[in-house]
Amino acid sequence: MTTGNNTGDPGAAWPKATERLIELGWSDFFARHLQQLPSPALRAGRVIAQHRGALLIGSEFGDLRAEMTGRLVHEAGRSEALPAVGDWVAFSQVANGAAQIHAVLPRKSKFSRKVAGSTTDEQVVAANIDYAFIVSALTAELNMRRLERYLTVAWESGAQPVVVLAKADLREDAREVAREVGEIAVGAPVLVTSALSGEGFADLMPYLGSHSTVCLIGSSGVGKSSLVNRLLGEERQVVRQVRSDDRGRHTTAHRELFRLPQGALIIDTPGMRELQLWGDPTAARRAFADLEEAASGCRFTDCRHEAEPGCAVRDAVAAGLIEARRLDSFHRLHREMQFLEIKQDRRARSEEKRKHKVLARSLRRHYQQ
Structure with a gap:
């Protein structure tokens, strides 16, 4: 630290x-x-x-x-x-x-996910962050649907999402890939970087102002720790070397906040094997702002963009203006968050019922004395 x-x-x-x-x-x-x-x-x-x-x-x-x-x-x-x-x-x-x-103390923002497993508990990954850097490596493992999932949770956090495409030195078409990512990262800047060459690090500086807090999130081995080391100007985070096409995988085992030389604060986190959604079902709409814009032309205000007549979103898909895979991704994420909300409601009702039982037993003991 x-x-x-x-x-x-x-x-x-x-x-x-x-x-x-x-x-x-x-x-x-x-x-x-x-x-x-x-x-x-x-x-x-x-x-x-x-x-x-x-x-x-x-x-x-x-x-x-x-x-x-x-x-x-x-x-x-x-x-x-x-x-x-x-x-x-x-x-x-x-x-x-x-x-x-x-x-x-009360939080200004928080990046949360649902804990792994069948329980409906929330895990706060980082709190009081200004920017959520979604780090993804420019390798064959780059997955647009995974990015949409990260963007959904990042928008829900209250922080500004920024997509950071790392390891640009591994491919020649990095700028073309960034353009494609920009089509799904509506409202979020997309930056191309290389910790090896320093490419793109000047583009990070506007988000690393004095006293601002940035959280790095992403899967294991995408380059988060290498990014931290480059920003710190020293090898603070250990990077485990692997085969040449990936260059290195991080070994971060815990969450830690670092203060950068320019005064910004950056939180490095362990790689996420999975990111289960957490938040309000409407959060998916912010990550799919292009669908929301098209939805303004739907005949019905509560259109689910499935089989309703006069659906402008499905018309846009048919016209090739929106990818069918993107609409499918929206439906999948929205249903997942709806299901989570139902489970949370059930748990809340069960917890309230348990509290009433405890109170009733306490009152009975009181009047029996």
Whole structure:
């Protein structure tokens, strides 16, 4: 972590507190929420690393190992309310120099996915991000449908998606591929880069302004760690060398926030084997803005673009203006999010029913005494 490690006297560090927190992305938004907490003695810190439940926070006192209070764990209830990398937290220091986290401050944005498996829990990958860099390698494994999935979740996060096509040195038609990606990444910039040659890195700079936070997301081996190393100007993230056509695969095993020389903050994440959707079903519409534009001509305002008469979207597909595969992808993602919403509603009703039963038993015991 590049935020420094000032482990001196906290009192001596206090005069630099404002500057240090600002370097970590502190703003009036978080300051207002910190002031609303009941204890004025709590300090603010940002989660800069998370590894198998262990947390590291950056603060005015340097980087501190941190653990959550039992009360926070109990009151949070679900995992999405617990600290994630990028979160701002309120903490107190304990005798051994570690920190105890008492509260997670409200988030401005969050990149979430559904946890793997049949449960409907949310996993917050990164919090309080300004840009979501969707990194994909310019190899034969580049998949447009996977990109549409990432874009759907990125738009839902509240951050601005940016598609970063890495390893441009591996193919001569990189610009043509970028044009094709641009046709599905409506509203998101598409940048071509090479960590090997430095190509395209100047195009990243407008998104890496001082104190802005960027999250790198993508599958394993697409070049996220190489991108981080190039931006840092040093080999901070380990890259495992593989066959020559892929050049290297990263070995990032945990989420971590780095401060770049120009002042931006960047969160590297482990490669995702799968990205299960999370969010409102309408989120798919933002990732398919071209379909939404065509839908304005549909006869019915609630047209599902399936078998309804007067569907302008299906007319656009028939005319070759929209790819049939893109419409199929929209339907698949929209149905997946609808199914998730149904499961969430069922779980919420079940949880509410359980709470009523617990309350009823408590009342019966009270009146029996």
